[in-house]
Amino acid sequence: MVGRRSYDCPMRWVARRVRITRVWFVSHLQRKMPDMQRIPTENTATGTVLEAPRLLETLSPSRASDFKACPQLYKFRSIDRIEEPPNEYQARGTTAHLALQRIFDLPAVERTPERLFDLFREAWMDVRPVEYADLFAGVEEERRWGIESLEILANYFGVEDPSTIEPVERELDMLEELGGMTIRGILDRMDETDEGLVITDYKTGKAPPERYAIPAFFALKIYALLIRRRTGRTPAKLRLLYLNGPVVYELAVSEAQLDAMERQLAALWSVIDLAIRNDRFPTRPSRLCDWCAYRQLCPAWVQPVQEVAALPMP
Numbered sequence: 001m002v003g004r005r006s007y008d009c010p011m012r013w014v015a016r017r018v019r020i021t022r023v024w025f026v027s028h029l030q031r032k033m034p035d036m037q038r039i040p041t042e043n044t045a046t047g048t049v050l051e052a053p054r055l056l057e058t059l060s061p062s063r064a065s066d067f068k069a070c071p072q073l074y075k076f077r078s079i080d081r082i083e084e085p086p087n088e089y090q091a092r093g094t095t096a097h098l099a100l101q102r103i104f105d106l107p108a109v110e111r112t113p114e115r116l117f118d119l120f121r122e123a124w125m126d127v128r129p130v131e132y133a134d135l136f137a138g139v140e141e142e143r144r145w146g147i148e149s150l151e152i153l154a155n156y157f158g159v160e161d162p163s164t165i166e167p168v169e170r171e172l173d174m175l176e177e178l179g180g181m182t183i184r185g186i187l188d189r190m191d192e193t194d195e196g197l198v199i200t201d202y203k204t205g206k207a208p209p210e211r212y213a214i215p216a217f218f219a220l221k222i223y224a225l226l227i228r229r230r231t232g233r234t235p236a237k238l239r240l241l242y243l244n245g246p247v248v249y250e251l252a253v254s255e256a257q258l259d260a261m262e263r264q265l266a267a268l269w270s271v272i273d274l275a276i277r278n279d280r281f282p283t284r285p286s287r288l289c290d291w292c293a294y295r296q297l298c299p300a301w302v303q304p305v306q307e308v309a310a311l312p313m314p
């Protein structure tokens, strides 16, 4: 039967109803949230309506992406600051970023695959004791991860030749005031090219299919805004360089696009500020939940079971 499922167990049916109600409520709330503005407070002595002070102080492109993907995920990471257990994907990303940053410290002729692999090994020795000491159960597991990481890293040379590139910025720590917002983030790389400034973001995960690539540029557009703010120049192009493929997605940038992005960011800032004020962070279940580190804590996954457990048996 199309569009229907039969549930022979009443508990499973109730669980599904609870889940549907929750998802509806969340999506309804999320549709309403962008319409809400800062909560006005009234000075009862003068009758003057005052703007409530902002609670959100700084926002990074990655945390803004978190909130867009799932407000509850943002809360776990940015408000509750619950540490995520390290995993091998994060370890690969951190180590590869360091190696790709350091390769441009070398003279152009030395920027070879072998040197990049050496830099990866050195970077791993730097980060392993600090962040990933207990990540692997044994040497063999770590070795398998290392070989797989080097295979992915080797793809870099299929995309570009680092001996022909002299970045103008690498791992650039940015903190900018933008229309009343304070935005902070670390930009992977920026090059001066014939087309103008090009911002590149390295990714060690798999690329999304092309039809879903545009949303993946969200964070890079924020970086482009920060660069425009800092230098007065609008970057010409954004690049997402997925080593695991490899796949490169590029997006030309215009002033109008960045103006629209600034408005979108301001609206998002207001919504996050309101969420903090009201302590309302709806869950947004999606495929992201499959690898979300907080799933065991998430109301979207934990609470329905508790609610169902509290219901009397028919």
Ligand code: SF4
Pocket (backbone or CB within 6 Å): 070, 072, 073, 076, 283, 284, 285, 286, 288, 289, 292, 293, 294, 295, 298, 299, 300, 301
């Ligand atoms: S498990 Fe899913 S719904 Fe819950 S916080 Fe993570 S991404 Fe959001």
